[in-house]
Amino acid sequence: MQNNQTSQEIIKDPTPLQETWYNLKKNKGAMVGMTIILIFIFMAIFAPLISPFDPLAQIIEDRKTPMFTNGHVFGTDDLGRDMLSRLIYGARISMAIGVISVGISLVFGILIGVTSAYFGGIYDKIVMRIIDIMLAFPYILLTIVIVSVLGPSLMNAMVAIGISQIPRYARVVRASVLAEKEADYVLAERALGAGNFELMFLTILPNCLSPTIVQATLGVGEAILSSAGLSFLGLGAQPPTPEWGLMIASSKEFITNAWWIVTLPGIAILLAVLGFNLFGDGLRDILDPKMRN
Amino acid sequence: MFKHILKRLSLLIPTIFGVVTLVFFMIALAPGDPARVMLGERANAEQIEQLRAELGLDKPLIQQYGLYLSRIVRLDLGKSITSGQKIASEIKERFPATIELAIWAMLFATVLGVLLGVTSAIRRNTWVDYTTMGGALVGVSMPVFWLGLVLIMIFSVWLDLLPTGGRMNIRYFFEPITNFYVIDGIIMWFKEGTPKFLVSALRHLILPTIALGTIPLAIIARTTRSSMLEVLQQDYIKTARSAGIKERRVIYRYALRNALLPVITVIGLQFGLLLSGAILTETVFSWPGIGKWIYVAIGARDYPAVQGGIIFISIFFVLINLVVDILYSVVNPKIRLQ
Amino acid sequence: MNQHEKETLLSIEDLNFSFTTQRGIVRAVRDLSINIKKGETLTLVGESGCGKSVTAHAINQLNPMPPGHVDSGKIVFNGTDLLTLKKSEIEALRGTQISMIFQEPMTALNPVFTVGSQIADVFLTHQDMTKQEAMEKAVELFRLVKIPAPERRVHSYPHQLSGGMRQRAMIAMALASPNPGLMIADEPTTALDVTIQAQILDLLQDLKQHIEMSILLITHDMGVVAEMADRVVVMYAGRKVEEADADSIFHNPHHPYTLGLLNSLPSNKKYKGARRLEAIDGTVPDLLTIGEGCPFANRCVYQTGECSRSFPKETIISESHSVWCHNYQAVKTENRQ
Ligand SMILES: Nc1ncnc2c1ncn2[C@@H]1O[C@H](COP(=O)(O)OP(=O)(O)OP(=O)(O)O)[C@@H](O)[C@H]1O
Numbered sequence: 017m018q019n020n021q022t023s024q025e026i027i028k029d030p031t032p033l034q035e036t037w038y039n040l041k042k043n044k045g046a047m048v049g050m051t052i053i054l055i056f057i058f059m060a061i062f063a064p065l066i067s068p069f070d071p072l073a074q075i076i077e078d079r080k081t082p083m084f085t086n087g088h089v090f091g092t093d094d095l096g097r098d099m100l101s102r103l104i105y106g107a108r109i110s111m112a113i114g115v116i117s118v119g120i121s122l123v124f125g126i127l128i129g130v131t132s133a134y135f136g137g138i139y140d141k142i143v144m145r146i147i148d149i150m151l152a153f154p155y156i157l158l159t160i161v162i163v164s165v166l167g168p169s170l171m172n173a174m175v176a177i178g179i180s181q182i183p184r185y186a187r188v189v190r191a192s193v194l195a196e197k198e199a200d201y202v203l204a205e206r207a208l209g210a211g212n213f214e215l216m217f218l219t220i221l222p223n224c225l226s227p228t229i230v231q232a233t234l235g236v237g238e239a240i241l242s243s244a245g246l247s248f249l250g251l252g253a254q255p256p257t258p259e260w261g262l263m264i265a266s267s268k269e270f271i272t273n274a275w276w277i278v279t280l281p282g283i284a285i286l287l288a289v290l291g292f293n294l295f296g297d298g299l300r301d302i303l304d305p306k307m308r309n
Numbered sequence: 310m311f312k313h314i315l316k317r318l319s320l321l322i323p324t325i326f327g328v329v330t331l332v333f334f335m336i337a338l339a340p341g342d343p344a345r346v347m348l349g350e351r352a353n354a355e356q357i358e359q360l361r362a363e364l365g366l367d368k369p370l371i372q373q374y375g376l377y378l379s380r381i382v383r384l385d386l387g388k389s390i391t392s393g394q395k396i397a398s399e400i401k402e403r404f405p406a407t408i409e410l411a412i413w414a415m416l417f418a419t420v421l422g423v424l425l426g427v428t429s430a431i432r433r434n435t436w437v438d439y440t441t442m443g444g445a446l447v448g449v450s451m452p453v454f455w456l457g458l459v460l461i462m463i464f465s466v467w468l469d470l471l472p473t474g475g476r477m478n479i480r481y482f483f484e485p486i487t488n489f490y491v492i493d494g495i496i497m498w499f500k501e502g503t504p505k506f507l508v509s510a511l512r513h514l515i516l517p518t519i520a521l522g523t524i525p526l527a528i529i530a531r532t533t534r535s536s537m538l539e540v541l542q543q544d545y546i547k548t549a550r551s552a553g554i555k556e557r558r559v560i561y562r563y564a565l566r567n568a569l570l571p572v573i574t575v576i577g578l579q580f581g582l583l584l585s586g587a588i589l590t591e592t593v594f595s596w597p598g599i600g601k602w603i604y605v606a607i608g609a610r611d612y613p614a615v616q617g618g619i620i621f622i623s624i625f626f627v628l629i630n631l632v633v634d635i636l637y638s639v640v641n642p643k644i645r646l647q
Numbered sequence: 648m649n650q651h652e653k654e655t656l657l658s659i660e661d662l663n664f665s666f667t668t669q670r671g672i673v674r675a676v677r678d679l680s681i682n683i684k685k686g687e688t689l690t691l692v693g694e695s696g697c698g699k700s701v702t703a704h705a706i707n708q709l710n711p712m713p714p715g716h717v718d719s720g721k722i723v724f725n726g727t728d729l730l731t732l733k734k735s736e737i738e739a740l741r742g743t744q745i746s747m748i749f750q751e752p753m754t755a756l757n758p759v760f761t762v763g764s765q766i767a768d769v770f771l772t773h774q775d776m777t778k779q780e781a782m783e784k785a786v787e788l789f790r791l792v793k794i795p796a797p798e799r800r801v802h803s804y805p806h807q808l809s810g811g812m813r814q815r816a817m818i819a820m821a822l823a824s825p826n827p828g829l830m831i832a833d834e835p836t837t838a839l840d841v842t843i844q845a846q847i848l849d850l851l852q853d854l855k856q857h858i859e860m861s862i863l864l865i866t867h868d869m870g871v872v873a874e875m876a877d878r879v880v881v882m883y884a885g886r887k888v889e890e891a892d893a894d895s896i897f898h899n900p901h902h903p904y905t906l907g908l909l910n911s912l913p914s915n916k917k918y919k920g921a922r923r924l925e926a927i928d929g930t931v932p933d934l935l936t937i938g939e940g941c942p943f944a945n946r947c948v949y950q951t952g953e954c955s956r957s958f959p960k961e962t963i964i965s966e967s968h969s970v971w972c973h974n975y976q977a978v979k980t981e982n983r984q
Pocket residue numbers: 666667668673675693694695696697698699700701702711714715867934
């Protein structure tokens with residue numbers, strides 16, 4: 017036994033972030049997901065540089081050009097706009113949708129979840145009741161209701177998706193704050209005179225982030241899907257915005273003669289959402305194995 | 310168990326009340342004046358004022374809310390602005406179409422999902438498992454309406470095998486009886502001696518069923534798999550094996566019965582979500598159900614109709630979850646015998 | 648003991664069993680040989696994690712494979728090597744000639760079926776009878792294992808029974824075979840409180856009077872050994888370190904680890920040398936990194952240089968007593984009474 021002790025090397029413990037990254041690198045699905053996400057982010061940022069055409073420019077004589085023809089790798093749509101360029105600009109919109117709507121849900125979800133778990137009592141009861149009601153509501157309908165209040169536009173669709181997802185985030189955050197709030201380090205901080213705000217957001221919250229991050233990653237994919245759905249119903253992006261869902265909606269009559277106009281934007285959505293789902297699943301396996309399903 | 314069910318029932322009324330309240334106020338706050346929408350551009354201020362009075366829109370919001378609640382209790386959802394029909398009867402007329410499709414989609418998703426989930430679990434980490442779970446992930450990452458369009462493109466346009474939309478061959482002289490076309494088709498078979506109605510109804514159901522059922526299918530397969538994997542590690546599975554119970558029976562009786570408990574909850578939730586997802590699928594397949602009707606109402610800014618439709622589906626969603634919860638407590642002896 | 652009881656029922660010969668895990672290969676059982684004669688109760692003792700359950704589960708192939716695999720060895724039961732049998736043949740042996748009782752009565756019964764129907768299902772699997780008859784048989788077994796109000800209790804779900812009652816139901820299930828040849832009881836009393844433990848052990852003793860069967864009893868409690876065993880195999884970190892009839896183990900132990908185990912008995916603190924071990928310091932070594940030497944070396948007060956180099960050969964103390972220790976002489980001298 018003594019022998020064991022002396023031979024033990026002193027290794028620096030990796031930080032949690034390093035450890036997560038290390039585990040993540042071993043998870044093939046997560047790596048594929050991350051690669052997809054990075055490609056879409058790249059397209060979003062550099063859209064003006066990498067798009068071969070102007071996504072809104074209509075070339076009337078080139079309408080419904082098939083793929084790989086006349087310099088249009090992915091062909092053109094019914095108005096002669098270059099599909100590839102539109103898809104690349106679409107990445108911009110979809111990433112924005114993800115970031116903005118998840119941002120909204122995150123901010124309010126965290127605020128509600130943390131305070132409700134931290135203060136408890138009647139406040140917690142009321143908040144949870146409202147959240148239960150919102151969850152009893154199929155969220156697609158909730159977004160439709162919200163958009164019809166705000167009026168159909170891309171921005172309003174994002175807000176609606178953000179709002180409709182708040183209950184979920186509040187739940188997740190609340191559950192993990194409840195689990196943490198009696199932990200020793202919290203009690204110690206409190207004994208040292210930390211105020212409520214400091215305890216909630218600086219002491220407890222950072223230790224509750226794992227499940228929230230997982231939820232947010234999966235949430236981006238879901239937001240992209242929901243926004244596509246809203247646009248398809250005419251409640252989201254409006255023409256001529258190159259939003260993927262809208263591109264499908266406005267070309268659905270061409271499935272008989274120009275399959276690529278309908279198919280390609282769907283594949284773009286599929287890939288982007290798949291990327292976030294793969295990455296989110298991987299993160300969940302690493303950060304929070306208990307949360308499966 | 311009765312205590313458990315009572316508790317759930319007591320939560321039902323406040324939940325429904327909350328849903329109705331939420332929908333009412335959100336729609337009431339919507340920009341745009343229903344009276345103006347209804348009368349069109351050329352109406353003068355006087356006409357609009359008169360209609361507002363008729364619809365009760367000139368009263369204070371709280372009073373409108375009170376009136377609305379009292380009407381809901383009497384199952385009166387008001388009149389559609391565009392058609393002038395009673396919303397309740399419009400819903401009643403279209404609901405069978407929605408429910409029929411939802412039931413088929415759910416059957417498809419449940420049977421196939423459980424089967425695939427179990428297979429993946431017992432073939433864990435083989436190509437069968439990877440393919441199924443990969444497929445399931447793709448399934449939940451797809452926009453439903455796009456899947457619908459692609460299915461139409463492949464099976465109706467390219468292969469010309471199945472109809473692109475609707476519920477029945479429009480050339481047939483067909484008088485719906487129950488409005489569940491499969492049942493009607495069977496009845497007609499007996500009455501008229503030809504299965505053509507049944508065949509046509511089923512042919513029209515195939516693509517929408519697949520489109521609508523894919524997401525629940527993927528989710529059920531994933532849930533079944535992980536639940537099954539957990540159950541297969543339990544001691545009682547070892548006990549059953551040690552007693553010489555055949556492996557098939559161990560899996561499909563001893564393990565599956567336990568593994569299905571969490572799946573039941575998921576199935577209920579998915580069934581509810583499916584009804585709301587119907588707005589997209591029904592639109593794609595021109596399926597004359599509530600979903601398509603709401604879609605049209607949204608386009609026409611027919612607020613009472615949107616309001617009524619959404620309240621109806623939400624209440625239905627809440628009820629389904631209740632039924633599933635009760636079902637769960639019936640199949641789980643731990644809760645049943647409390 | 649009369650002559651035909653001496654016939655061997657089960658013999659495990661040089662079994663090596665390991666698990667391939669992400670961290671490496673876990674050698675859970677190494678070069679293990681065990682003989683169980685007909686009508687005999689053999690106890691397998693050792694600390695948690697020493698490979699007792701893996702050994703037991705290797706017999707009727709209940710270890711998860713993969714990740715588990717047999718590296719070498721034979722498991723001969725009634726003349727056939729079980730390791731050469733097909734899956735269906737093993738299934739046919741389980742519950743008919745080899746039955747099993749588990750440690751955790753709380754989790755070892757299926758929560759969604761009544762206990763009676765679970766037992767009836769075993770009858771139905773192996774014998775030709777109606778559901779009704781199977782249920783009647785289940786009631787009979789409940790009576791045999793002394794569950795009160797058996798007619799009513801067969802219709803109970805596991806969560807409605809107490810721990811002791813569930814363990815009785817488990818035993819009833821293990822008895823649901825036409826001729827139980829071997830009953831493997833994997834720590835059948837560990838999860839129960841002391842009075843219930845005694846009752847269950849009594850029940851097992853009692854059953855052995857009625858039914859001719861061999862018992863492989865797994866435990867880490869020398870008290871249970873004292874009560875039940877005809878013969879004892881002491882295991883440490885996957886290896887057999889001492890084997891003897893019950894009398895010799897208690898009165899003439901030769902392995903330092905056995906001494907330690909005996910000293911952990913409240914009434915028994917007489918062994919010198921091992922006295923310094925008390926409840927045996929330290930823990931079982933990591934089976935991943937274990938070398939070729941004696942696995943007990945790092946905790947042993949008699950340790951010499953040879954111990955960490957090679958695993959000792961068998962030393963025969965008497966016809967029915969063997970030990971695997973380089974320094975058993977030293978142990979013996981120090982503890983001579
Ligand atoms: N499925 C498995 N995968 C990997 N290692 C395993 C597996 N099952 C058992 N082991 C390893 O085999 C060794 C022996 O385990 P075993 O369950 O036989 O111990 P035991 O003696 O029965 O202990 P206990 O008294 O706790 O029941 C342990 O180190 C364990 O980690």
